[in-house]
Amino acid sequence: MPAPTLEDVAKMAGVSTASISRALNTPGKVAPETRDRIEKAIEALGYTPNFGGRALASGRANTVGAVIPSMANAMFANALQSFQEALTGAGVNLLVATTGFDPSQELSAIKSLVAHGADGLMLIGNERPDETWSFLEKRRVPYIIAWSNTARRGQRFVGFDNGKAAAGATYHALTLGHRKVAMISGRTQGNDRARARRDGVVAAVEAFGSGARITHIAEADYLLDEGGHAFREIMSAPEAPTVVICGNDALAAGGMVAARELGISLPDQMSFVGFDDIGLARVVTPALTTVRVPQDGIGRETARLLLGCLSGEDAGGSVTLDTTFVRRASLVAPSR
Numbered sequence: 001m002p003a004p005t006l007e008d009v010a011k012m013a014g015v016s017t018a019s020i021s022r023a024l025n026t027p028g029k030v031a032p033e034t035r036d037r038i039e040k041a042i043e044a045l046g047y048t049p050n051f052g053g054r055a056l057a058s059g060r061a062n063t064v065g066a067v068i069p070s071m072a073n074a075m076f077a078n079a080l081q082s083f084q085e086a087l088t089g090a091g092v093n094l095l096v097a098t099t100g101f102d103p104s105q106e107l108s109a110i111k112s113l114v115a116h117g118a119d120g121l122m123l124i125g126n127e128r129p130d131e132t133w134s135f136l137e138k139r140r141v142p143y144i145i146a147w148s149n150t151a152r153r154g155q156r157f158v159g160f161d162n163g164k165a166a167a168g169a170t171y172h173a174l175t176l177g178h179r180k181v182a183m184i185s186g187r188t189q190g191n192d193r194a195r196a197r198r199d200g201v202v203a204a205v206e207a208f209g210s211g212a213r214i215t216h217i218a219e220a221d222y223l224l225d226e227g228g229h230a231f232r233e234i235m236s237a238p239e240a241p242t243v244v245i246c247g248n249d250a251l252a253a254g255g256m257v258a259a260r261e262l263g264i265s266l267p268d269q270m271s272f273v274g275f276d277d278i279g280l281a282r283v284v285t286p287a288l289t290t291v292r293v294p295q296d297g298i299g300r301e302t303a304r305l306l307l308g309c310l311s312g313e314d315a316g317g318s319v320t321l322d323t324t325f326v327r328r329a330s331l332v333a334p335s336r
Contacts, residue, residue, distance in 0.1 A: 004045040012041040025062060027091060063093040064306060065113030066122040069101045073222060074278040075248070075295055076124070079146070082299030083122060090307050101221075103190055107132045114141055120306045126150050126157070127192040142309035144302045147193055149320045158301040158319045162193045165291045165323040166200030166245065169273050172289075172325055173243045174208045176333045178271065181205050182241035183217045184230040184251045194219075194247055197275065201245050215239045220251060227254020228261075235262060242271065242334035249274035249281045252288055256330070272330045286329035294321040 010017045015034060023030045023038045030038070064087060068076045084094045095118055097109035106128060113121065121136075121143040133152070136143060145157040170181065183201050186194035198217065205212045216237035218230035227250060234244065234255075246252035252274035256266060264270050267286050274281055274290035281288040301319045308315025 008045055009038065009041045012045060013037040025091070062091065063095055063116070063118050064120045064122070064310070065095045065097065065110075065116075065118035067097050067099060067106055067109050067113070068122075068124055069099050070222070071096075071098055073248070073250070074280070075276045075293060078278070078295040079299040079302075082296040083303050084299075086300050086303030087307070090303075092307065092310075101187065101191065103129050103132065107135065110135065110141075114139055119310050120144075122146055122302050122306065124148075125192050126152070126155075127190055142306065144305050144309075146298050146302050148196075149318075150192070151318060156305055156318045158298055158305060158321070160293065160321050160323050162196035163200035163203070165293075166197040166275065167204040168200075168323075169275070169289075169291050169325055170201045170204035170245055171208065172327070173245065173271065173273060173331060174204065174210075174212055176271075176331065178241075178243040178334050179210065179212045180215050180239060180241045180243075180334075181212065182215045182234045182237075182244045184227055184234070184244060184246045184255055185217055185219045186222050186247035186251070187219050197247050215241045220247075222248050222250055224250045224254040224257070227251035228258035229254075231255035231258040232262070242336065243273065243331070244270065245273045247275055249276045249278050249288060249290055252290070252330075253280055253284050256284060256288075267330050267332045268335050271332055271334070274330075277324075277326055281326075281328070284330075289328045289331035290326050292324040292326050294323065297321050 006017050006020055009020055019034060020038055023035050027035055066080060066083060087094050095113055095116060097113055099106040099109055121141055123143050123145055124147050126145050126148045145151050145155055146159060148157055148159040149161050151157045183198060185198040188195040188198055202214060205214055216234045218233045220226035220230040244255055246255060252272045256272055259266055259270050274288045277290045277292035281290045305315045
């Protein structure tokens with residue numbers, strides 16, 4: 001039995017095929033009663049629209065792609081949720097690909113999404129090989145840079161100042177009396193956000209003076225277990241810190257677990273500061289002091305700018321959002 005066609009749906013709904021196309025592509029332009037008849041006919045027949053055909057006919061696939069480093073990071077998942085909600089409200093579909101923080105995987109993911117008809121892309125951060133930038137420029141694929149507040153000429157971003165946020169968190173620890181500061185940083189190779197956070201911590205310590213110093217910086221993948229390994233590396237350095245500033249909340253939580261395993265009492269013997277304010281920050285003990293990143297805002301604003309690119313409307317320029325320092329029990333004045 002042949003698959004139901006657009007003509008079959010049109011016959012059952014009593015409308016033209018053009019009306020069905022409008023209902024599928026721009027439902028807001030179709031009368032509710034007509035749209036209801038079409039939707040019922042589609043459901044009754046089990047019709048599946050041929051998105052490839054629609055893309056060839058209109059030059060648009062009504063789909064955008066998001067290329068993110070990892071699904072394991074709740075921060076990206078939260079932003080993706082608000083990104084998708086905004087797209088769905090505009091009748092646009094979302095395809096997601098992950099890269100594992102690997103630049104070559106990112107390029108493969110971008111090529112795959114474009115091949116599948118993605119009209120635009122959400123990309124994380126502003127550091128990638130020239131080959132990737134060249135592909136995007138040649139294909140003229142609209143994209144928005146997220147999580148960073150810097151961009152190449154002609155680009156737009158939706159992000160925040162990673163360095164300023166990390167420096168601000170460090171300053172809070174210093175004003176409590178901490179002078180021996182260590183950091184568990186994300187991998188900085190090829191990651192402009194991790195590098196900015198590391199540099200922000202270092203700059204804050206250097207600017208503060210009064211004997212403040214960095215005892216050790218350990219780099220690790222953004223995973224709980226990796227945070228534990230990094231903390232043990234920090235404690236093997238000649239001088240132990242009194243506070244550890246971390247590149248994200250998972251690294252901080254991993255470091256806290258390792259600290260307890262080493263017999264260190266938290267927070268009186270060791271303070272911790274995270275970054276992101278994912279749900280984990282509120283359930284660890286002691287509750288984690290951290291930097292709250294505007295995850296929902298990043299998703300919504302990126303969708304708004306990208307939809308503007310696709311519709312040809314002027315949605316405005318780049319967007320810099322604010323972060324918030326959230327003080328919880330994991331950060332106290334040093335006891336030594």
